[in-house]
Amino acid sequence: MSKSSRKEETRKNLLDAFWSLYIEKPIEKITVRDITDLAGYNRGTFYTYFSDVYEVLEIQKAALMPTEDMLIDPLKELRNNDGKIQESINGVSEYLKDHGERIAILLGPGGDPKFTHELKARVRGIIMNFVRELNIRETEEYEYLIEYHVSGMINMYQLWVENESNISEETLKQLYERISHEGSLSIANRMLNDRI
Template sequence: MNKQPEITMQTRKNLIDAFWQIYCEKRIEKITVKDITTKAGYNRGTFYEYFKDVYDILEQLENSVLPNLSTHHKITILTEHELMLHFNQFSKIYQQRCNYYGVLLGDNGDPSFQGKLKNVFRPLLKQLFSNYNTEDDFVIEYKIEYVLSALIGVFHYGYGQGNNPPIEKIVQLIYRFMFNGVIK
């Protein structure tokens, strides 16, 4: 059967949108293909033309909201100003996708999504920290994990409060915590 690409894309989008609406209210293990197709107005056969199962649709949705950092150029020297710019960039990405990230990182979300998000930013931070630090790879890896966990945790907390916190203020707080400590 030869379908028009626009119709195919719209059908796929409708199925993903229906899944997302359900996923915002139910845990993945409680969602059925029937739930999705009923909400989207399609039959089960149509669903299986696009997805293997509910976990596949979740995986595809998550991949679509992960940022693509392949366009970023290599950084040769890390200055404090450049680090602030990267924190700002992360915060803007989070803000643009906070409706998705809030659910995916939340209590009923996908526990593996945080790791996927970290893996997107890990190479950039590894390059930044490797250029700036003389520590061995072990220390650098733990610094990267610490920074990524802090960034994701703070943004998730900030946007989870129901308001849009000022990005600049959050970035300054993270920066201050990293370089001055939390107790000061």
């Protein structure tokens, strides 16, 4: 194994050890010694890669941020497909399959309260850069639309995790798509009038 491969493996092992601890307890209770003991390294090795446990958390959060393509592709599809999105929704599903557990922990009650804001700010920033390039008329209003949409998606996912996935992932995806296409008030009205 090359020296660079060993360094990358060591770094990954430290990140994984941190995450194993973060699942169990708040960051304030995680020490460098906890991480290095779990990963099988000494404290000096930790400081070769990171300044403190908070830097490790920031690295973990950065790795979970959605890519620009994942955010822009649905908008391109929306414009080119008469207001319908299908393929890019599948990209979001893949993203959640790959990162959902970690995102759920960060968004949950024991997670990082800043993560929701950071996630929304990244999504909003990327989308708004794209929108500004299009020179649409209602740029300021579009930013509020994005905030509403992203907040709803995040909150739906949080509730799904809190409810221990009491509906299937496919049902959640379909509900999200229905709300996006038909509007929440229209769906709420239909559900309120569809009695047993």
